[in-house]
Amino acid sequence: MSAAAEAAPRRKPLDIVLDGVAAIGRSAIGMARGVGAVALFAVEGVSHLARPPFYGRLVLRHFIEIAYFSLPVVALTAIFTGMVLALQSYTGFARFNAEGAVANVVVLSITRELGPVLAGLMVAGRIGAAFAAEIGTMRVTDQIDALTTLSTNPQKYLVTPRLLAGTLAMPLLVIVADVLGVMGGWIIGTAKLGFSSLTYLKATMDFLQFSDVMSGLVKAAVFGFIIALMGCWCGYNSRGGAQGVGGATTSAVVTSSILILALDYVLTELFFAR
Amino acid sequence: MSEPKIRIRGLKKNFAGKQVLDGVDIDVPARSSMVILGGSGSGKSVTIKCLLGLITPDAGTIEIDGRNILALPAREREAVNDRIGMLFQNGALFDSLPVWENVCFKLLAQNRITRAKARDKAAEVLAQVGLAASVGDLSPGELSGGMQKRVALARAIAATPDIILFDEPTTGLDPIMGAVIDGLIRDCVQKLGATAVSITHDMASARRIGDEAAMLFKGRIIWNGPAAELGHTGNAMVDQFANGEREGPIQMELRR
Numbered sequence: 438m439s440a441a442a443e444a445a446p447r448r449k450p451l452d453i454v455l456d457g458v459a460a461i462g463r464s465a466i467g468m469a470r471g472v473g474a475v476a477l478f479a480v481e482g483v484s485h486l487a488r489p490p491f492y493g494r495l496v497l498r499h500f501i502e503i504a505y506f507s508l509p510v511v512a513l514t515a516i517f518t519g520m521v522l523a524l525q526s527y528t529g530f531a532r533f534n535a536e537g538a539v540a541n542v543v544v545l546s547i548t549r550e551l552g553p554v555l556a557g558l559m560v561a562g563r564i565g566a567a568f569a570a571e572i573g574t575m576r577v578t579d580q581i582d583a584l585t586t587l588s589t590n591p592q593k594y595l596v597t598p599r600l601l602a603g604t605l606a607m608p609l610l611v612i613v614a615d616v617l618g619v620m621g622g623w624i625i626g627t628a629k630l631g632f633s634s635l636t637y638l639k640a641t642m643d644f645l646q647f648s649d650v651m652s653g654l655v656k657a658a659v660f661g662f663i664i665a666l667m668g669c670w671c672g673y674n675s676r677g678g679a680q681g682v683g684g685a686t687t688s689a690v691v692t693s694s695i696l697i698l699a700l701d702y703v704l705t706e707l708f709f710a711r
Numbered sequence: 712m713s714e715p716k717i718r719i720r721g722l723k724k725n726f727a728g729k730q731v732l733d734g735v736d737i738d739v740p741a742r743s744s745m746v747i748l749g750g751s752g753s754g755k756s757v758t759i760k761c762l763l764g765l766i767t768p769d770a771g772t773i774e775i776d777g778r779n780i781l782a783l784p785a786r787e788r789e790a791v792n793d794r795i796g797m798l799f800q801n802g803a804l805f806d807s808l809p810v811w812e813n814v815c816f817k818l819l820a821q822n823r824i825t826r827a828k829a830r831d832k833a834a835e836v837l838a839q840v841g842l843a844a845s846v847g848d849l850s851p852g853e854l855s856g857g858m859q860k861r862v863a864l865a866r867a868i869a870a871t872p873d874i875i876l877f878d879e880p881t882t883g884l885d886p887i888m889g890a891v892i893d894g895l896i897r898d899c900v901q902k903l904g905a906t907a908v909s910i911t912h913d914m915a916s917a918r919r920i921g922d923e924a925a926m927l928f929k930g931r932i933i934w935n936g937p938a939a940e941l942g943h944t945g946n947a948m949v950d951q952f953a954n955g956e957r958e959g960p961i962q963m964e965l966r967r
Contacts, residue, residue, distance in 0.1 A: 490822075571807075575805075578801055578803055579799045580804075580805055580806075582760075582763075582799070582803070583797070583799055585764070585765060586763055586792065586797040587816045587820055587866075588817050589816070
């Protein structure tokens with residue numbers, strides 16, 4: 438053993454435990470600080486909705502970017518999910534001689550759960566990343582500072598229109614996902630599982646309630662807000678050059694995806710489990 | 712002696728234990744062009760960002776027309792900022808907007824012009840920096856580095872500011888384009904009757920655009936005087952920097 442190692446004082450077991458507790462405490466404080474900062478960022482972004490100037494042109498641009506250009510990926514995800522769901526639920530229900538419930542399960546699962554969640558995850562990957570990359574690049578190339586010098590509040594100009602567009606566009610995408618998801622189930626039900634077209638559609642419509650669709654749309658609006666918020670937050674706070682922007686993009690997608698899944702549970706518990 | 716347009720006193724800023732500004736004092740006379748020199752990390756950009764309100768200093772005052780802008784309420788501070796134009800080092804043009812909208816961005820934001828008239832106004836300002844009106848329809852990504860700098864200069868002067876700040880205006884440009892930009896800066900400042908503050912370490916540019924010069928070293932002003940004296944000021948550090956000499960007191964100081 439070297440002389441230096443011999444000279445180093447031995448740490449007591451209690452010190453090691455306390456160091457561990459301190460590290461956990463520091464992480465918890467850091468996390469709480471981060472959540473608080475994101476919440477304040479969101480509040481400021483939303484507060485600009487009520488104060489002029491209003492950037493309607495930007496809201497429309499971001500709305501089209503989210504709603505229109507995300508349509509193909511959301512549509513494909515929804516239609517294949519509906520098809521798979523019909524096949525899998527048929528396999529399960531056949532064991533209980535309850536094959537007739539396939540249409541009911543497909544429509545409920547799609548409208549209440551899979552439509553908003555899967556569309557949310559797809560849009561998080563597409564739009565959350567795009568927002569973070571665009572705003573992050575603006576940060577590292579001084580464009581955000583330039584906005585300030587040009588009599589423009591950067592948060593009002595960059596964040597508020599995206600939050601509004603995200604909140605409005607996601608429900609529209611989910612309506613499309615709902616229709617196509619049910620259509621996917623209908624295709625498999627009629628082409629492969631032997632349902633008559635009329636029976637399948639009647640079972641779907643009879644079982645579906647307005648509250649099922651609405652609950653999915655409320656989730657969609659919340660997810661749209663979260664995706665836009667995390668994209669803006671991560672981009673706005675990116676530092677450094679290309680590496681910083683890349684990190685911001687990854688963070689935006691990961692955090693918004695985790696938040697979508699966590700909030701999905703919270704919203705389901707809050708509104709629908711009663 | 713008349714009141715300076717900009718008076719900075721005792722400006723200090725510390726970042727994570729590093730004293731970037733350590734009591735900066737600068738006077739900029741009205742309608743003059745001041746060049747702040749200094750090596751990388753000497754605090755030039757932080758000084759200019761304090762002037763713009765992008766960074767809040769830890770101590771000191773910044774007076775514009777005799778009013779300490781650091782003590783002003785937010786709304787009044789915004790009104791002061793409305794009178795300041797800024798040319799960023801890399802242009803900082805907005806990629807998502809065409810050139811004409813970049814040029815008239817501040818005028819549109821302040822509702823001083825309608826979108827219908829903004830194109831004509833942009834063409835007028837682009838002409839001042841030697842660009843054709845057709846450039847207004849291009850996007851910033853389609854422009855060369857020199858053209859981007861000119862458009863950024865057009866954006867900085869479009870709202871006819873009282874004060875214009877230039878951050879490394881010739882960085883990344885070839886010598887000829889650098890001289891062109893310096894000439895445009897000189898012309899614009901004189902025509903507008905504005906007060907200009909530039910930060911640079913390009914000595915040729917400093918001599919061309921500056922009436923006065925000051926040198927920052929380790930967060931302090933170590934010399935100021937007429938820009939024409941750069942290179943033979945009698946201050947060994949300034950002369951070493953201005954003449955681009957490899958050995959001298961700056962190396963000795965940085966080794967400490």
